[in-house]
Amino acid sequence: MPGDAIRAALIRRLRISSAIADEDIKEIEALPISVREYPAETAVVRDGERATNCCLIADGFCARSKTIASGKRQILSLHIPGEIPDLMSLFLHVMDHDLSTLTAATLGFISHETLQKLHRRRPVVAEMFWRDTLIDAAMFREWIVNVGQRPAPARLAHVMIELRERLRIIGRVDGTSFEMPLTQEQVGEALGITAVHANRVIRQLREEGIVELHRGRVTVLDERKFLELADFDGRYLHQSPTL
Amino acid sequence: MPGDAIRAALIRRLRISSAIADEDIKEIEALPISVREYPAETAVVRDGERATNCCLIADGFCARSKTIASGKRQILSLHIPGEIPDLMSLFLHVMDHDLSTLTAATLGFISHETLQKLHRRRPVVAEMFWRDTLIDAAMFREWIVNVGQRPAPARLAHVMIELRERLRIIGRVDGTSFEMPLTQEQVGEALGITAVHANRVIRQLREEGIVELHRGRVTVLDERKFLELADFDGRYLHQSPTL
DNA sequence: CCCCGGTTCCAACAAAAGTTAAGGACGCCT
DNA sequence: AGGCGTCCTTAACTTTTGTTGGAACCGGGG
CATH class of the missing domain: 2.60.120.10 (Jelly Rolls)
Incomplete structure (x- = not known):
């Protein structure tokens, strides 16, 4: 079953920044995930779209970006296997940026509904995911510094x-x-x-x-x-x- | 009582991005807040410090920033009354940037402990605050685009x-x-x-x-x-x- | 096998932004 | 009122970055 490797990658990554109890791991392992393959250089979700799923990278590289009126594009972050680049869409349903693949990638989709239910059942898991979105924001802060101040x-x-x-x-x-x-x-x-x-x-x-x-x-x-x-x-x- | 005006500002702001039930408003109104005055151009929390409170701006302007090795400083965001600029410290205890006042300001402090307890009691309030941190991240994304791509x-x-x-x-x-x-x-x-x-x-x-x-x-x-x-x-x- | 399209690479020139230096305005303190 | 410090202002000059245009490279498809 391909989903298993994906879940393992997610759990490994969550462990890095949070401590997880065994029961919570079981819950995450039981999450229904639908897997889909994407070619390189393909949009996964677009700016302005309404998202109903979050996407977990099982394999491949992704990037988030925004394009301004003049047509210039800014890449905001790079993403690697085990990450959920659009976790923010859980509460910010309308996307304010693009998510696309850089390489060919296999992605696992988890519905917002499933995640919301899990959060109600296991507040600790919710906090773990919350923390994940906060780290995402911390990386944006550093990215601002990088683009703004460094040669x-x-x-x-x-x-x-x-x-x-x-x-x-x-x-x-x-x-x-x-x-x-x-x-x-x-x-x-x-x-x-x-x-x-x-x-x-x-x-x-x-x-x-x-x-x-x-x-x-x-x-x-x-x-x-x-x-x-x-x-x-x-x-x-x-x-x-x-x- | 000075805390009341502060709470009102917070609730008004939360209402803009989320729908709040009356009981939740009561909970927020009951939050213990300790108020403190700051002069202009003063650090509230510094990069590297461990935070145990979140800070609600009752009056005045604040800014978040990071300083790199060469001494250059990048401002990451501006903050106005009703906002909680360091809500992220709730789960990212060690600050990765500075928060300081721009003008003289009066700030209200709410302990992490109090907020965590409220979240356990009222998951909807937790989601509201989570959403708030996600909007914060969305603003960082736009800030990256601004600094990276616009003249x-x-x-x-x-x-x-x-x-x-x-x-x-x-x-x-x-x-x-x-x-x-x-x-x-x-x-x-x-x-x-x-x-x-x-x-x-x-x-x-x-x-x-x-x-x-x-x-x-x-x-x-x-x-x-x-x-x-x-x-x-x-x-x-x-x-x-x-x- | 060769052609094609997308990269990579490069040079010459133009524009934007950084550096340095110095004078002027303004509020604050005594 | 005078002096002091901070901010604002400006100019001249340097450096970095953008623009344009073109050549070389490389991999995949016909």
């Missing part, structure tokens, strides 16, 4: 390290390299710069022997320089449930 | 209009003008530009007869041009509880 090379390094720290938790970092399946166009949209400038910045970091980004994969060349450039403090990820 | 003059106009729409709800817009008590330094920190450039942009909008910002007060000179420049779509404020 472009540091912005790129920071996004890379954030992604790496999250991938590490699900065992998806392979030595000095990990996946970041964005085109340079999309890197630009994430950093608030043009694709041309994204290319310049990527090249600069390569030439300085700090980090390489090639075909959707990041390879760190000099960890010390990389960390120093990124100015990364992972506290905002709130990965410790004890605090 | 500086549009950024300024957008922040102004967002603030105006929120002030309007609490009856704080006076014809074509409203309060925005930021120094030009702070305007720069909000928009992700330097104070010098903030000055340039403010002057430009004044010279073009669009909007005037003087001594912490915005006066709109040409509403049509102002709206057009800002590219504002208020959907992200999620002000309709019916949707």
Whole structure:
């Protein structure tokens, strides 16, 4: 049954930021999930749509974004397996942004109704999910700082390290390299710069022997320089449930 | 009793985004709140601190911000009376940013413990507060877009209009003008530009007869041009509880 | 196998924003 | 009234980023 692996990924991730009781795990494991495959570069939910489900990433990468009147697009966050990128739609039914796949992905859908019922039955689970949406917001805050205050090379390094720290938790970092399946166009949209400038910045970091980004994969060349450039403090990820 | 006016402001605001039952209003009115006065430009909670209370703005303006290693500061949001800017601390106990006053302010503090108990008693109230934190996140998303994709003059106009729409709800817009008590330094920190450039942009909008910002007060000179420049779509404020 | 479309890469030029430096306005305190 | 400090204002100059246009690369489909 494919749903099982999905549920396991979710539970593993929730454990990182909250402490869960066994009965609650059972409840989550019993959640009805309908699975669906998506090709790369496809909209899952669109800005303005009314959502009735939340979507759990079983496999693949997703991104959230907003497009303004001038046609420019801003990527707001990247999402990896085990995450529920549109949990917010549970109470904000009309989407205020897009959710789309970056790579081919398999997604599990859980209806809002099911989740609401679970929350009434198990307030602790509700709090866990609430906390998850709060971490989501914390990541947005850091993203604002990144786009607003850091020079472009540091912005790129920071996004890379954030992604790496999250991938590490699900065992998806392979030595000095990990996946970041964005085109340079999309890197630009994430950093608030043009694709041309994204290319310049990527090249600069390569030439300085700090980090390489090639075909959707990041390879760190000099960890010390990389960390120093990124100015990364992972506290905002709130990965410790004890605090 | 000073607490009453505070509670009333909170309830009025919650009503905008959620439908509330009478019993729930009674519960909120019964919440123990300890009131405290703050001078302008003072930290309320600091990045890294452990919070045990949430803070309700009774009067005055506040802002949330983060400071990076290089010393640069990014303002993340502005807050007005009736709001609870650090509701997120309820489940993210260690602050990942600063909350400080912009003007002299009177703040009401509600302990996390009290709120948790209320949530267990009244899950609907918990959902209301949850929804509030989700709207907070929606505002962060729009802030990312603003800083990442809009040219500086549009950024300024957008922040102004967002603030105006929120002030309007609490009856704080006076014809074509409203309060925005930021120094030009702070305007720069909000928009992700330097104070010098903030000055340039403010002057430009004044010279073009669009909007005037003087001594912490915005006066709109040409509403049509102002709206057009800002590219504002208020959907992200999620002000309709019916949707 | 080659062609095609989307990336990646690059250079030259234009525009936006940052830096530095300095004078002016204004409120506040004595 | 005078002095002081903060904010605002402006100019000249530098750096970063955007724009335009084009060449090279690469993978998939005919």
